[in-house]
Amino acid sequence: MSESTFRACRNCKTEFVGNYCPQCGQTTKDYERPLLSLIRDLLTDVFSFDTRFWKTLLATFFMPSQLITNYVEGRNVRYMPPFRLYLFISFIFFILLNTVTKRFFQVNENIGGQMEKATSVLDSIQQQAVTDSLITDSLALLNFDSNTNRDGLHLSIGGAEKEISSEELVKRFKSISENPSAYFEKFTNYISWSLFFLMPILGFLFWLFFRRNKKFYISHFLFALNQHTVLFFLASVVMIAQLIGPDTINQGIWSLFLLLPITTILGAVQLFGNGWLRTIFKLIMTGVFYSILVLIVSGTILIIAFFT
Numbered sequence: 001m002s003e004s005t006f007r008a009c010r011n012c013k014t015e016f017v018g019n020y021c022p023q024c025g026q027t028t029k030d031y032e033r034p035l036l037s038l039i040r041d042l043l044t045d046v047f048s049f050d051t052r053f054w055k056t057l058l059a060t061f062f063m064p065s066q067l068i069t070n071y072v073e074g075r076n077v078r079y080m081p082p083f084r085l086y087l088f089i090s091f092i093f094f095i096l097l098n099t100v101t102k103r104f105f106q107v108n109e110n111i112g113g114q115m116e117k118a119t120s121v122l123d124s125i126q127q128q129a130v131t132d133s134l135i136t137d138s139l140a141l142l143n144f145d146s147n148t149n150r151d152g153l154h155l156s157i158g159g160a161e162k163e164i165s166s167e168e169l170v171k172r173f174k175s176i177s178e179n180p181s182a183y184f185e186k187f188t189n190y191i192s193w194s195l196f197f198l199m200p201i202l203g204f205l206f207w208l209f210f211r212r213n214k215k216f217y218i219s220h221f222l223f224a225l226n227q228h229t230v231l232f233f234l235a236s237v238v239m240i241a242q243l244i245g246p247d248t249i250n251q252g253i254w255s256l257f258l259l260l261p262i263t264t265i266l267g268a269v270q271l272f273g274n275g276w277l278r279t280i281f282k283l284i285m286t287g288v289f290y291s292i293l294v295l296i297v298s299g300t301i302l303i304i305a306f307f308t
Contacts, residue, residue: 012026052080053088057085060233061259064270065267065271067079068219068222068226072218072222082222082226082229090232096239097188098185172307183306190305191298191301194301198294199224201293202228203220203221206220206224206286210268210274213271214272223267223268226267230264234259237256238256264283265279
């Protein structure tokens with residue numbers, strides 16, 4: 001090969017042969033060219049993304065073992081990276097969730113009236129021990145230390161002390177009753193971030209129960225990522241149907257969620273190689289522990305969203 005075929009990377013100055021720098025991945029494409037050529041390249045990238053997206057999504061549902069194995073072994077050209085697919089699907093999911101929630105509160109305006117009535121009741125009994133007891137019991141379920149009296153509420157959250165007056169409690173209830181969608185938006189925002197911490201924990205639970213079959217954590221984490229992607233995609237389809245579909249479709253669309261346990265069981269059998277009964281038992285145990293954790297985190301976020 002002649003020396004003239006070598007070129008220097010415009011990014012890291014490495015000399016190489018080909019269209020991409022082997023050191024940093026910089027392309028040799030020159031964008032100082034006619035606009036039609038750039039548009040053609042853009043369309044190629046868009047349709048390439050579309051093809052990889054649907055291939056990856058189908059593999060996520062029906063061939064998770066192949067998808068995860070290919071990624072771990074470095075064969076990543078055919079499919080989108082699993083984490084990129086998760087980010088894309090979750091982004092669409094939370095946009096749809098906020099849209100559906102806002103529409104729900106707009107259609108059901110009587111909810112705001114009912115909440116205002118409840119708030120007025122709270123306002124009249126804020127000095128009574130019944131209200132204090134209800135708040136204390138609710139917080140106790142979520143392991144918040146609290147003391148209530150006729151002047152308000154004393155909280156201890158993670159060692160931090162906070163005093164909430166009765167007037168402040170009623171003010172927060174009124175704020176939520178006037179704009180419940182804003183409170184729910186805050187709650188979903190906290191939930192979306194908490195999933196970044198919950199997902200590795202689910203991967204750890206998979207590792208605890210299936211580590212004899214896959215000893216390295218990465219495969220278990222990718223399987224947890226896979227299941228969250230499936231859940232968010234199914235939920236997104238359901239919400240889209242609720243937004244644009246007739247009532248006859250909406251009545252049966254919830255059955256799509258049956259695909260989640262089916263794909264989870266099939267994927268676990270393929271990936272970990274255990275028998276059906278053994279796999280189902282381990283998945284049930286994993287689901288129980290994870291569900292308890294999700295309930296605790298969700299309840300905690302409900303309280304934090306209320307008091308912040």
